[in-house]
Amino acid sequence: MIGKLIEGLRATGRRLTRTRRAVLRVLEGNQYPLSASELYERLQKEKVSIDLVTVYRTLTVLKELGFVSQLELHHEGQFRYEIRQGRKHHHHIRCQGCGRIVDLLLCPLKKLTSLIEKETQFVVNEHTLEFGGLCPKCQ
Amino acid sequence: MIGKLIEGLRATGRRLTRTRRAVLRVLEGNQYPLSASELYERLQKEKVSIDLVTVYRTLTVLKELGFVSQLELHHEGQFRYEIRQGRKHHHHIRCQGCGRIVDLLLCPLKKLTSLIEKETQFVVNEHTLEFGGLCPKCQ
DNA sequence: TTCCTTGCAAATACTTTGCAGACTG
DNA sequence: CAGTCTGCAAAGTATTTGCAAGGAA
Numbered sequence: 001m002i003g004k005l006i007e008g009l010r011a012t013g014r015r016l017t018r019t020r021r022a023v024l025r026v027l028e029g030n031q032y033p034l035s036a037s038e039l040y041e042r043l044q045k046e047k048v049s050i051d052l053v054t055v056y057r058t059l060t061v062l063k064e065l066g067f068v069s070q071l072e073l074h075h076e077g078q079f080r081y082e083i084r085q086g087r088k089h090h091h092h093i094r095c096q097g098c099g100r101i102v103d104l105l106l107c108p109l110k111k112l113t114s115l116i117e118k119e120t121q122f123v124v125n126e127h128t129l130e131f132g133g134l135c136p137k138c139q
Numbered sequence: 140m141i142g143k144l145i146e147g148l149r150a151t152g153r154r155l156t157r158t159r160r161a162v163l164r165v166l167e168g169n170q171y172p173l174s175a176s177e178l179y180e181r182l183q184k185e186k187v188s189i190d191l192v193t194v195y196r197t198l199t200v201l202k203e204l205g206f207v208s209q210l211e212l213h214h215e216g217q218f219r220y221e222i223r224q225g226r227k228h229h230h231h232i233r234c235q236g237c238g239r240i241v242d243l244l245l246c247p248l249k250k251l252t253s254l255i256e257k258e259t260q261f262v263v264n265e266h267t268l269e270f271g272g273l274c275p276k277c278q
Numbered sequence: 279t280t281c282c283t284t285g286c287a288a289a290t291a292c293t294t295t296g297c298a299g300a301c302t303g
Numbered sequence: 304c305a306g307t308c309t310g311c312a313a314a315g316t317a318t319t320t321g322c323a324a325g326g327a328a
Contacts (some may be wrong), residue, residue, distance in 0.1 A: 053294080054310070102261070104259070
């Protein structure tokens with residue numbers, strides 16, 4: 001992914017830096033979407049010297065370049081970020097007990113969109129769908 | 140609705156006040172869910188003297204009593220509140236241009252829930268579904 | 279009169295911005 | 304070397320909490 005990142009950065013007059021590389025690496029190594037502060041903590045554990053502000057700025061850049069997507073899960077009050085590059089459209093389910101987040105691969109909403117467009121006269125560009133419940137350990 | 144409110148307040152050792160009555164009235168008079176600060180502005184326009192903090196506290200109480208539901212629409216970074224009492228389960232669509240929020244009456248997700256429970260081993264308790272697009276005026 | 283409720287000030291949590299020095303290409 | 308990037312400090316936004324005065328029953 002680094003190759004494409006360099007390409008994307010150059011194309012927009014930006015540079016590949018130690019911190020951008022590190023943020024992308026940590027995101028790639030994670031199963032579930034991370035918040036800025038979680039990302040910051042992981043980087044600290046890996047002895048990567050970085051400021052929280054830089055984490056935010058880096059995530060903004062990666063989002064602009066289309067490498068990550070930004071999610072807002074309900075009842076969280078913060079953003080989360082996950083690698084988007086090469087991943088299919090998907091949704092999430094979050095455990096109300098422990099907060100664990102799991103991907104859902106199915107998306108039943110494509111058919112629904114045209115129905116909603118008729119009902120509301122909107123042009124639908126995006127949707128968010130999220131489930132909440134209890135994971136096996138928390139039941 | 141005031142009758143039921145008094146009942147609910149009394150049952151939990153609370154009182155009916157000028158501000159609680161006013162907050163409920165404004166919410167009832169609105170088509171779409173309001174944020175705390177929007178509610179505050181409306182109250183000011185109606186010459187109701189109230190503090191923003193009290194708006195938040197009142198909304199919390201109304202939520203606890205089940206009179207309003209709290210929503211988090213995406214890309215907003217704030218909560219919104221709408222009357223829940225006597226309303227059916229529904230979702231929303233929000234215009235990416237002007238921010239207008241419209242109710243959707245259909246909910247296609249009941250059937251999906253059991254499928255997701257099988258897929259993830261979670262017990263599903265809630266879901267959020269939201270669409271974003273452009274309303275007729277903003278297209 | 280009791281004790282719940284309110285307003286004001288301040289704190290909190292997450293995120294963004296300003297600026298000068300550090301680093302990439 | 305030019306111009307981008309970073310860290311630090313500070314500001315911004317939404318929301319919550321502490322406390323003493325005000326108000327409902």
